[in-house]
Amino acid sequence: MLYFRRGSPVFRRLLLSLLLLAALETGSGQLHYSVPEEAKHGTFVGRIAQDLGLELTELVPRLFRVASKERGDLLEVNLQNGILFVNSRIDREELCGRSAECSIHLEVIVDRPLQVFHVEVEVKDINDNPPRFSRPEQKFLILESRVPDSRFPVEGASDLDIRENAELKYKINPNEYFDLDVKRNEEETNVLELTLKKPLDREEVQEHRLVLTATDGGKPELTGTVQLLIHILDANDNAPEFDKSIYNVRLLENTPKETLVIRLNASDADEGINKEIVYFFSNLVLDDVKSKFMIDSNSGEIKVKGELDYEIRNLYEINIDAVDRSTFPLTGHCKVIVKLVDVNDNSPEIAITSLFLPIKEDAATGTVIALISVSDRDSGANGQVACSLKPHSPFKLVSAFKNYYSLVLDSTLDRENISDYQLVVTAQDGGSPSLWASATVSVEVADVNDNAPLFAQPEYTVFVKENNPPGAHIFTVCARDADAQENALVSYSLVERRVGERALSSYVSVHAESGKVFALQPLDHEELELLQFQVSARDSGVPALGSNVTLHVFVLDENDNAPALLPPWTQGAGFAANEFVSRSVDAGHVVAKVRAVDSDSGYNAWLSYELQPSEGGARSPFRVGLYTGEISTTRALDEADLPRQQLLVLVKDHGEPALTATATILLSLVENSQVPKSSSRVLVGAVGPQVTLVDVNVYLIVAICAVSSLLVLSLLLYVALRCSAPQTAGASAPGKPTLVCSSAVGSWSDSQQQQQRQRVCSGEGPPKTDLMAFSPSPRQPNPDWRYSASLRAGMHSSVHLEEAGILRAGPGGPDQQWPTVSSATPEPEAGEVSPPVGAGVNSNSWTFKYGPGNPKQSGPGELPDKFIIPGSPAIISIRQEPANSQIDKSDFITFGKKEETKKKKKKKKGNKTQEKKEKGNSTTDNSDQ
Known part of the structure; x- marks a missing residue:
């Protein structure tokens, strides 16, 4: 427990704090100070910071300031010591008029956190205003016949101060005729009257000059004077008299004009003209009063003349003179006090x-x-x-x-x-x-940054053709932010990652303000088929908020790679070696094979071979397989044939425009005895073991017969199954094999010639097409396979395969690179499946890509009877064809009930078209042979 000695500074300070706290609690948190008016600049008012419980060190950081509805420059606070002091002159009369209470209301405001305190500073009155009379001289007309003790009203002085400073005392200079009588009326105001002490004698003194002095009750006292000029008249003996000396009237402040205030009535004891009375405002009445009221001189009625406002002035004192009509008139006096009653005529x-x-x-x-x-x-x-x-x-x-x-x-x-x-x-x-x-x-x-930028959808799929110009605009991302100003200012950036051995930023960039995505370099479908990356959108708020969107950029293939010849053939006029051909070979004998590959996909990688006509225009005894590249004889060679045959083979893809390559082959026609043993490899273009030409022919004949027999048996079996199977309008029932067509196109896509209709193979179709049987299953493919949404939805797709000739084994090895199938499975034998790209390829299908080939793939000689699609029980059966068969481009493999129904409806039309094509193919084969 702490003890303080009474009278010590600590005790006084503690007592003062307790009293101030009690005052704050009882005054609703309002401080009270007082200051005398006319205090000098810098006069101490109070320790406002200490009294409010504020530390001096926090006044400036918390933006301590003082505001006031009245003149805000009267008081100020020293922010160094927290003292409230007088800043400029304070005039209580100017600030509050004659109001008994005068205070300055201050609002003390501090921030961080915001606090508001209310301070009331009372302005104490000092005696700084002397009594003042309205005019420097007052005139009186008094008849000499007036008896002693007659009274004459005198206008008093006014003092702008209050209380004792405005309490006035009056006196006149000593004289033998007049004295001053001071009374207080009901309104607690002084009523001054001159009283006549003894009879006047105009013949002795015609004029009296007196000095009236008013002294207030302040310390020190202040005085004011006025001169009283009294003229002595010689006339009437009786002056008019009112029944009252003072009349009190209460009047509403909104009283309209012409309203009667009071009717005065004075009487005169004289007779005749000396009895007739006229009423006037006294000379003591100010012009302001005359603007508010008027008096009828004959009737004595006082009426409202101007607008009355209680808030401007609530009391009027009107001095009235009643004068008789005598040659030497006498005057009676009274006072009308009009008090205004407040009316609710002012809005808040x-x-x-x-x-x-x-x-x-x-x-x-x-x-x-x-x-x-x-x-x-x-x-x-x-x-x-x-x-x-x-x-x-x-x-x-x-x-x-x-x-x-x-x-x-x-x-x-x-x-x-x-x-x-x-x-x-x-x-x-x-x-x-x-x-x-x-x-x-x-x-x-x-706004506060409480909303992150949002994209319309979480991911976008973008298709871009390869070989785009550097800096090409490929897509625009847009994110919306619900905030405002800088909190809604969105900037975009890439989410950096590695794409193979390179950084993502070396492929694409995004404009920070517009969200435009640019390809920084030409994209190559053969290098990069799918580019997946994220774009981040962040606002400029603090802290910044953001979100990401994923872009799947598919690089569409263009025909930008010409066919490339495989050794030993070279581009142009060059050739690897002089090939020897025996003149005794029969028609259809394969003497060489041109091999080429194309790095593109789809139709852009589908190659065809053409034999260019010789310069002399003579018909060459050789032909080249349209899709196999095998060079074979069209007839038996004879002596008329030139011993040296130079063949120019044009290799062309199916892109738009098509790109080509040429291979030059030099054949030497010799007799059997002149054929080198090592030429058998060159004649057939094989890479397997060397055999003699006779052995090769025997093997070819046996293979052709076996394949033909197998074909006939397969067709008979197929026709028997078709005839015995029930016909239905829809697709095949679950569990039954569905027959579809295969064309010579190596991709899972619609044909480039959209005008050629797809059709379902039947027993009436030509025997030159491959047959594939699929076992439908309700399950979808393995999710590792990449397929489009339209394929999942059940839309039809097409499968185009190489012509039948490429499915068979050549005399000695693989003829052409096989299509590779892409999958997410870890087995490298699965190949690669890519989205359908390239000219004329439907984006809703799969494609097999012709490429350099998978070294682990089996060649055509090792081709199994069936293909099994990963993740699906579907089985593809392939039937082999002779080497010289031609495949119609209109034969396609088609999936889906919708397309199969369409094909069946147009069955007749398809059969007729197929018959025409078969006739054309037969004619071509006969002519070639």
Whole structure:
């Protein structure tokens, strides 16, 4: 327990703090100080910071400031010591007039956090105003016949001070005729009258000059004087007299003009003309009073002349003279005191100060938005004002003290829902009927970064043709942010990652402001078929928010790779060696094979071979397989054939435009005995063991017979199964094999010639097409396979395979590179499947890509009877054809019930077309042979 010695500085300071705390608690947190008016600049008023419990070190950081509705420069606070001092001259009379109470209301505001304190500084009156008379001289006309003790009213002085400083005492200079009588009326004001002490004698003294002195009760005393000029008249003996010396009238302030205030009636004891009375305003009546009232000189009626306002002036004193019509008139005097009664004719006034806007949307409840003060010039109940807030909003009014309110936040804000509020503050007085006034407060909600940028969808699929120019615009991403200003300013960037051995930023870039995605270099379908990456969108808020979107960029193939010849053939006129051909070979004998590959995909990689005509125009005894590249004899060689045959083979792909390569082959026709043993490899283009030409022919004949027999048996079996199977309008029933066509195109896509219709193979079709049987299954393919959404939805797709000739084994080895099938399975034998790209390829299908080939793939000689698709029980059966058979491009493998139904409906038309094509093929084969 602490003990303090009474009278010590610590004890006095503690006692002062306790008293101040009690005063604050009883005064609703309002400090009271006092200061005398006319105090000098710097006069100490109070230790306001200490009394408010604020540390001196926090005044500047917390933006300590003082605001006032009155003149704000009268008082100031020293931020170094927290003392409130007089800043400029304080005149109580100028500030408050003659009001008994005069105070300066201050609002002390500190921020971080916001606090508002109310301080009332009472201005003490000092005796700084002397008594003043309205005019420097007052004139009186007095008959010499007036008896002693007659009284004559005198206008008193006024003092702008209050209380004792305005309590006046009067005296006149000593004389033998007049004395001064001072009385106080009901209104506690002085009534001055000159009294006649002895009879006047005009013949002796015609004029008296007296000095009236007024002295106030201040310390030191101040005085004011006026000269009284008294003229002595020689006339009437009796002056008019009123029944009262003072008349009191109460009048509403909104009384209309011409309203009767009072009717005066004076009487005169004289007779004749000396009895007739005329009424006038006394010379003591000021012009302001004359502008408000008027008097009828004959009737004595006083009426309202101007507009009366209680708030401007609530009391009028009117001095009236009643003069008889004598040659030497006598005058009677009275005073009419008019008191105005207040009427509720002033609406409340609203003043909004200290508006702290805009307000952040994450502001805490209870945050002060504005300070509102209301006032009403009326008095009593007419001046009592209540304040309310409309409409319903997350704000409310809190009453600080009388006629002061704080607008505070009552609930949470969300700028994205409502960005500004139009609040109406209504003030209503207590009059009957009541009057009201309103003020609108526009509260703007400042944005806070609470919304991340959002993309319309989580991922996008983009198709870009390869060989694009560097810097080409391939796509535009766009993210929307619900925030405002910098919080909604979105910038885009790549989510960096590695693409193979290179960084993603070496392939693509994104513009930070527009979201445009650019390809920095030409894309190569053969190098990169699918580029997957993410673009990040971030706003500029603090902290920044962001989100990502995934882009799947498929690089579409273009025909930008010409066919490449495989050794031993070379491009152009060069050749690897002189090939020897025996003149005894029969028609259809394969003497060489041109092999070529194309790095493109789809139709762009589908190669065909053509034999260019010789320069002399003579028909060559050799031909080249359209899709196999095998060079064979069209007839038996004879002596008329030139011993040296130079063949130019044109290798062309099916792109638009098509790209070509040429191979030059030099054949030497010799007799059997002149054929070198090592030439058998050259004649057939094989890489296997060397055999003699006779052995090769025997093997070919046996193979052709076996294949033909197998073909006939297969067709008979197929026709028997077709005839015995029930016909249905729809697709094949589950579990039954479905026959589809195969064409000579190496891709799972629609044909480049869209005008050629797909059709389902039947027993009536030509025997030159391969047959594939699929066992339908309700399960979808293994998810490791990449397939389009349209394929999953059940849309039809087409499968194009190499012509039948490439499915058979050549005399000694593989004829052409096989299509590779892409899969996510780890087995390298699975190959690669890519989305359908290239000219004329449907994007809803799969494609087999012709490429350099998989070294682990089996060659045509090792081709199994069936293919099994990974992840599916579907089995593809392949039937081999003779080497010289031609495949029609209109034969396709088709999946799906919809396409199969279409094909069956056009069965007749397809059969007719097929018969025409078969006839054409037969004619071509006969001519070649």
